[in-house]
Amino acid sequence: MTTPQGPIGAAAAEGGALLARPPANSRKLRRPLGQRIARTLVLVIVLGYLIVPLYGMVEFSTRGDYGSRSLASYAAIFSYPDMITGITNSLEIAVLTVVGMLVLLVPTMVWTVVRVPRMRRVVEFLCLLPLAIPAIVLVVGIAPLYQWMGQHLGAVGASPLTLTLIDIILVLPYSYRAIDSSLRSIDTATLSDAARSLGASWPRTILQVIVPNIRGGILSASVLTIALVLGEYTISSLLSFNTLQVVIFLLGKRDPYVSVAVSFSALLFGFVLLFVISRFAPGAASRAGRAVEEPS
């Protein structure tokens, strides 16, 4: 180094250390004490913010008689038929919403990227729109439709599963983002062109060529969808359908212990799902952009 701002000078300026250390670990060692404390503090606050309520839930839901601990509340979940119905409804809606969302979004988005790229912004706008619409507005707007379905479509129209229709709209912004980012990480247009030229129909192109390469995005979109559907309260409550959150709320008035036990289980389920995707989703980043030397 010929400039005064060599490694030693820089280290002195930053951390007061006068010895040049190997660059690999010098960053970590050089951090000043004040900064380290601040970082730890922030971490503690954030974790506390997340963990304290969870701890409270566990503590509360595992209270037994005379100060003992018991899992009775968890066992009791299954003694409330309403709860079982709520869980089943929500899980079924979640699955249907995932399927509906994927069937709607994946082909639309691939088609947009490949055939009408100039419409990409429009599709994005439409998909993000639900973020800007308050749930109550959505319900007021859509309630007459549900009323009509309930009256004219018999059991199907009155089923809580019809919430799928509205949930698909609610999850669009999140699913769109997840799928869009993985579509951008591959050259979707060229891959489709290649598949088409080799003789693949559109459905095959999407299923055999595009989908396997955006698995990560599809998986995150699905998990986000499940989490959202399991947590959705406002709309099902306003439309008077017994979904998980509605039942938890109602039960909370009668048996708060079981109600909290269910809430905690649902959260845990969500965490496990998130862990599963972060663990098993193929990282698009690890594939792209790695240069291999040209053999000579």
Added chain:
Amino acid sequence: MTTASPSPETTGHGVAVVFEDMHRWYGPVHALQGLSIDIAPGELVALLGPSGCGKTTALRALGGLDVVDQGRILVGGKDITNLPANKRNMGIVFQAYSLFPNMTALDNVAYGLRLRGMDASTRKKKAQDTLDLVGLGDQARKYPHQMSGGQQQRVALARALAIEPSVLLLDEPLSALDAKVRRQLREEIRRIQIMVGITTLFVTHDQEEALAMGDRVGVMSAGRLEQIAAPAELYDRPKTRFVAEFVGLTNRIPGVAGNGAVEVLGARVPLLPGGADRGRVGALVRPENIQLKPAETGSAHVLAVSFLGSLCRAQVALSDQTIVVAQMGAAESVGLYPGAKVDVGVMPAPVFAVAD
């Protein structure tokens, strides 16, 4: 159109391809403006032109990946203008890396065969054979991200060839590769193309590539075909100003034209048809047709000399300060050094002239 028929060994079992007056608009952009080309069976036509002149548009139209707004495309005499891409049976190699990232090299090559319902063991064998053909038999198990750019484009070529396509389409397949690999691979593509005898459209903006590979080279400009001819003819007898200036190096030297010839640097040189032919003109003279003779009394002087292996190129300033480039064999460059005085002559090869 001037045609040089493809050499006999290239007329294998290829099919003829005809572009008939193709037009394509992208909004206000008129990307193809009446493009017509005939490609003979088994021939390799290189489409050459500056970026944005419509080469990719033409190739994608042939591949069915894009539509034409007007005109027809015939393959083997059949009108395929409205056939979807997946029914055309054409092998395409793209400019961008296009291997399916989730499949090995072998699976990539076998994919088209799988779509054709070929059973697993047959298609595997065939895919392996095709990989052998492009020299990557030992890379079959690798995923695209484990291969270099050149290897990926070879696999892409194998994938395109495995389906035994009627036509092979190559859209600047080498442009992302470095110079050495590019040269190797283009020779290999040409060798394989001749061996298979497949009709091929090769699109490029690199004239060296086009001239080296094409049976004929079609020069495009602004959505139109300027000229299509064998490389030597294109180089020696350009028909339009665009071709004369775009293909190869030229010197533009002032001269006076008349009676089918031009007076330039004291020599009388025949004129090619199609350009300016009377009055003051700029004669487009190839560097190799300019002769330099070291002479104490010379009115021009050498500015710089560069050696390109067996060739030598010299920059010379004429008495009127026009700068010309001359090219000669290295052996003929004796006595040429910066500052040397030279006489400049022009060989009597026909030249194209442009209005001055």
